[in-house]
Amino acid sequence: MPPQQFKARIEDRVIQNDKFFTISFELIEPGAMEFKAGQYVSIKVDAAGTRRSYSIASRPDINHGFELAIDVTPGGVGTTFLRDMPIGTEVEVLGPLGSFVIADDPTEKAIVLVGTGSGIAPLRSMLLDLLQVKQDTRPIILHWGIRFVESLFWENEFQDIVERFPNFKFHPVVSKAIDGWTLCRGRVTDCLSTHELPTEAGYYLCGGKPMIESVVKLLGERGIAPEHIHHEKFF
Numbered sequence: 001m002p003p004q005q006f007k008a009r010i011e012d013r014v015i016q017n018d019k020f021f022t023i024s025f026e027l028i029e030p031g032a033m034e035f036k037a038g039q040y041v042s043i044k045v046d047a048a049g050t051r052r053s054y055s056i057a058s059r060p061d062i063n064h065g066f067e068l069a070i071d072v073t074p075g076g077v078g079t080t081f082l083r084d085m086p087i088g089t090e091v092e093v094l095g096p097l098g099s100f101v102i103a104d105d106p107t108e109k110a111i112v113l114v115g116t117g118s119g120i121a122p123l124r125s126m127l128l129d130l131l132q133v134k135q136d137t138r139p140i141i142l143h144w145g146i147r148f149v150e151s152l153f154w155e156n157e158f159q160d161i162v163e164r165f166p167n168f169k170f171h172p173v174v175s176k177a178i179d180g181w182t183l184c185r186g187r188v189t190d191c192l193s194t195h196e197l198p199t200e201a202g203y204y205l206c207g208g209k210p211m212i213e214s215v216v217k218l219l220g221e222r223g224i225a226p227e228h229i230h231h232e233k234f235f
């Protein structure tokens with residue numbers, strides 16, 4: 001669908017921890033947005049018309065609104081607006097935007113999602129869409145890198161999905177892990193290096209530029225074809 005201007009209302013905000021909050025919007029006019037999992041919206045965040053982009057984290061079949069996951073640490077006009085505006089505030093939204101979507105490619109026989117920080121947002125939409133909506137039976141593996149264990153959120157939801165869908169594997173990767181953390185430590189590249197990386201698979205990377213560059217390099221060294229590496233750079 002081509003992007004359109006929408007009026008939306010802030011419906012709810014959940015402070016997940018010191019670093020992240022999630023925020024949901026209800027569309028007012030038009031009342032529904034057809035989007036694909038992985039796409040983003042551009043939100044007007046001040047009276048001067050400044051805009052910031054945010055990936056949709058929710059399922060595309062629930063199209064009367066959308067949910068975002070926001071990292072508060074940048075602390076600029078975008079995060080401050082989304083953090084402070086009262087519930088009920090009306091905002092101007094342009095969407096859907098972007099081409100970071102699951103390829104319609106039968107040679108992608110597995111899907112590997114790799115994100116850091118708020119880069120989990122479009123990957124969650126993809127994951128929920130693939131498993132809960134499309135009942136996709138391909139192996140789907142999520143590697144989510146984060147600095148501190150306390151910053152994880154949605155991990156219970158991902159764990160529930162692991163239990164319900166035997167084709168899904170979840171690897172949280174913590175770079176500053178506390179004693180007793182038994183799962184992956186270090187950077188996402190460290191985690192990826194210790195796992196078998198299927199060659200006939202689509203790799204979907206989302207986060208900051210340094211992570212994307214190092215994962216693309218690693219995947220290239222492991223023989224993954226460039227056309228199977230898709231990415232969205234947040235900053």
Ligand SMILES: Cc1cc2nc3c(=O)[nH]c(=O)nc-3n(C[C@H](O)[C@H](O)[C@H](O)COP(=O)(O)OP(=O)(O)OC[C@H]3O[C@@H](n4cnc5c(N)ncnc54)[C@H](O)[C@@H]3O)c2cc1C
Nearest residue numbers: 053054055069070071074075076077078079118121234235
């Ligand atoms: C396609 C796209 C989708 C995006 N989706 C999301 C999303 O789902 N959630 C989200 O929190 N952000 C997302 N971003 C980043 C977002 O658009 C803003 O850049 C971010 O919220 C900072 O805006 P600001 O006005 O608060 O700070 P600014 O003053 O614009 O930026 C301050 C600094 O923070 C850095 N920065 C920007 N984003 C991040 C981040 N996520 N983590 C760490 N440092 C960052 C910038 O490089 C800049 O140096 C996305 C960006 C793009 C291009």
